[in-house]
Each structure stands twice: as structure tokens, then as C-alpha cells.
Amino acid sequence: MRFAKRDDAAVGPDMTPMIDMTFQLIAFFMFTINFSDTEQDQRVTLPASELAKPPDAPYDHPLTVHLTKDGQYIYGGDAYGSLDELRSALLREKQIIDRFAKTNNEKLSDVTIVIRADEDARTGQVQEIIKLCQELQFERFALRGKQAEVHRIRSD
Amino acid sequence: MKIRHAEHREDLSLQMTPMIDIVFQLMVFFVFTFKISLPEGDFNIRMPAQAGAAAVPSETPVLRVRLRASESRDLASVQLGDVAIAGDDPFGQLQTRIRGMVDDSAGPGSTDQEVEIEADYDLKYQYVISAMTAITGYIDPATGEQHKLIEKVRFAPLAK
Numbered sequence: 001m002r003f004a005k006r007d008d009a010a011v012g013p014d015m016t017p018m019i020d021m022t023f024q025l026i027a028f029f030m031f032t033i034n035f036s037d038t039e040q041d042q043r044v045t046l047p048a049s050e051l052a053k054p055p056d057a058p059y060d061h062p063l064t065v066h067l068t069k070d071g072q073y074i075y076g077g078d079a080y081g082s083l084d085e086l087r088s089a090l091l092r093e094k095q096i097i098d099r100f101a102k103t104n105n106e107k108l109s110d111v112t113i114v115i116r117a118d119e120d121a122r123t124g125q126v127q128e129i130i131k132l133c134q135e136l137q138f139e140r141f142a143l144r145g146k147q148a149e150v151h152r153i154r155s156d
Numbered sequence: 157m158k159i160r161h162a163e164h165r166e167d168l169s170l171q172m173t174p175m176i177d178i179v180f181q182l183m184v185f186f187v188f189t190f191k192i193s194l195p196e197g198d199f200n201i202r203m204p205a206q207a208g209a210a211a212v213p214s215e216t217p218v219l220r221v222r223l224r225a226s227e228s229r230d231l232a233s234v235q236l237g238d239v240a241i242a243g244d245d246p247f248g249q250l251q252t253r254i255r256g257m258v259d260d261s262a263g264p265g266s267t268d269q270e271v272e273i274e275a276d277y278d279l280k281y282q283y284v285i286s287a288m289t290a291i292t293g294y295i296d297p298a299t300g301e302q303h304k305l306i307e308k309v310r311f312a313p314l315a316k
Binding site for chain 1: 182190203275281286314
């Protein structure tokens with residue numbers, strides 16, 4: 001009687017499907033990876049607008065201030081309950097920028113203040129942030145919104 | 157002559173272990189750096205401190221858009237200049253009026269018109285962004301292209 005001699009190849013488990021799947025996953029994560037350090041915060045739900053398209057080029061010097069629904073200011077990862085606390089934090093930042101700007105021949109007006117305010121936040125508080133930044137001699141502002149696919153405004 | 161039989165058959169199988177190690181390392185790296193970021197965009201406004209703004213008189217008068225808030229902080233009324241805008245879709249009407257005023261056929265940036273938004277303190281911010289969307293531009297439904305209307309938008313100084 002003859003026995004089939006060799007079936008070495010079948011000793012280990014079949015790796016092919018697992019490797020296929022792992023490569024698929026790696027490809028997915030590679031294509032979705034985003035190295036841009038845009039500041040986002042889950043506590044803020046941005047207002048939607050169909051014109052809110054991502055900018056073509058990133059800002060040279062962005063400073064992001066968040067405003068939550070409850071009226072809390074978030075700057076640099078810290079939450080501030082009052083405008084005065086935000087003012088002192090921004091003042092510190094301004095002094096650092098001033099020192100940096102002197103040595104690098106740049107201006108304070110090159111800094112863009114990105115305001116990420118919640119859709120239910122009070123408009124007056126957004127204006128207060130802008131006013132505070134104006135007092136600190138910042139000039140450029142960007143009001144951030146999330147991109148809406150649906151056209152919410154119909155004029156025709 | 158003696159022909160050697162291939163006895164090294166186990167060498168034929170690839171060494172999978174190092175490859176799988178590396179692949180898993182890569183996957184763990186990508187999984188941990190994975191961050192869902194939704195597309196966001198900006199409305200750029202340039203607002204220097206009041207002294208600078210007052211020093212530059214504009215040739216065309218500033219259009220004023222007033223947004224009034226109701227008790228529940230929702231939108232109560234929209235006013236463009238002296239004209240009150242009522243109806244179901246106030247921002248759509250606002251845009252129609254602005255398109256009537258601004259001739260955008262000459263291409264973007266063809267107007268010096270400035271708009272000042274005066275909103276109630278308690279108004280929900282989303283209405284301001286909607287108003288700003290209506291003022292700054294629109295998307296052509298046929299081509300999907302963005303057309304710009306008035307780009308110079310600023311806030312009125314706070315009342316208090």
C-alpha cells in the first residue's frame with residue numbers, strides 16, 4: 001500500500017487571508033492619515049456652510065480659539081471660563097510672538113486668529129473674542145465652519 | 157551518476173514571521189495615529205482695531221445686515237439696510253437681494269461693497285454663519301462652482 005509521502009506545506013495555518021486583510025487595513029490607514037496639525041475639538045459643533053471649503057494653503061501663523069456651547073473658551077488645550085482668563089492667556093502668547101517677530105522680521109498682523117465657535121454659541125461672545133484680539137493688535141480672523149454638502153440657501 | 161533528490165523542501169516556504177511582525181507594527185502605528193477630521197473651511201475677515209478702520213473711508217456706503225434674536229435665541233428677523241426681510245427662507249431672500257445689488261457677472265472681487273453684520277448678543281452663531289454664507293457667495297447649482305459676491309464682511313462693534 002502506498003502512502004502519500006509529503007504534505008509539509010500544509011503544516012502551518014494558512015496565512016494568506018490574514019495577510020491580505022492586514023495589507024488592506026494598512027493601505028486604508030495609510031491613505032487616510034493626516035499629518036496636518038489642524039486643531040479640532042470634539043466639544044465644539046461647528047455651524048455648517050456650503051461655502052466653508054478648506055483653504056488652499058495653510059495659514060502661516062494660526063492661533064485657534066474655541067468657543068463651546070456653554071460659553072467656555074478653549075485656547076491651547078486649556079479651558080477658560082471668563083474672557084479675562086482668555087485675555088491673559090492670549091497676552092502671554094502675544095508677548096512670545098512679539099519677541100519671535102522681532103528676530104524674524106514678521107508682524108503681529110500676519111497671525112490669523114481662527115475662531116471655532118459652536119453653532120449654538122452666542123454671537124456676542126464671538127464678537128467679544130474678536131474685540132479682545134483687536135485690543136491685542138491681531139487683525140486677521142477666520143471664522144470656521146464645517147463643510148455642508150446640502151445647499152441650505154436657495155436664492156433662485 | 158547519482159541524482160540528488162530534493163530534500164530541502166521545507167526551505168522553500170517563505171519565512172513569514174518577520175514580515176508579519178513588521179506589518180503588525182505598521183498597522184498599530186497607523187491605528188493609533190488615525191484621526192477622523194471632517195473638512196472644515198473658513199470665512200476670512202480682516203478687522204483691524206477700530207482706529208484703523210475709521211481712518212479709511214469707503215467710497216460705497218456700508219450695507220448693514222441686522223439679525224434679531226427671539227426669546228429662544230433663534231432668528232426673529234433679518235433686515236438689510238432699512239428693508240425687513242420676512243418669509244420662510246430669509247437668508248435665501250437676502251442672497252437674492254444682494255445678487256440684485258452686486259453685479260457679479262464681471263467676475264469675483266469686482267465690488268468694493270462692504271457689509272456690516274449687526275447681530276443680537278444672544279443670537280445663535282449658526283445664523284450669523286448662514287448670513288455670512290448668503291452675503292459672501294453662492295454655489296452655482298448647475299456647475300457646482302463657487303461664485304463670490306461680497307467679500308468684505310465685518311461685525312458691527314458691540315453695543316455694550
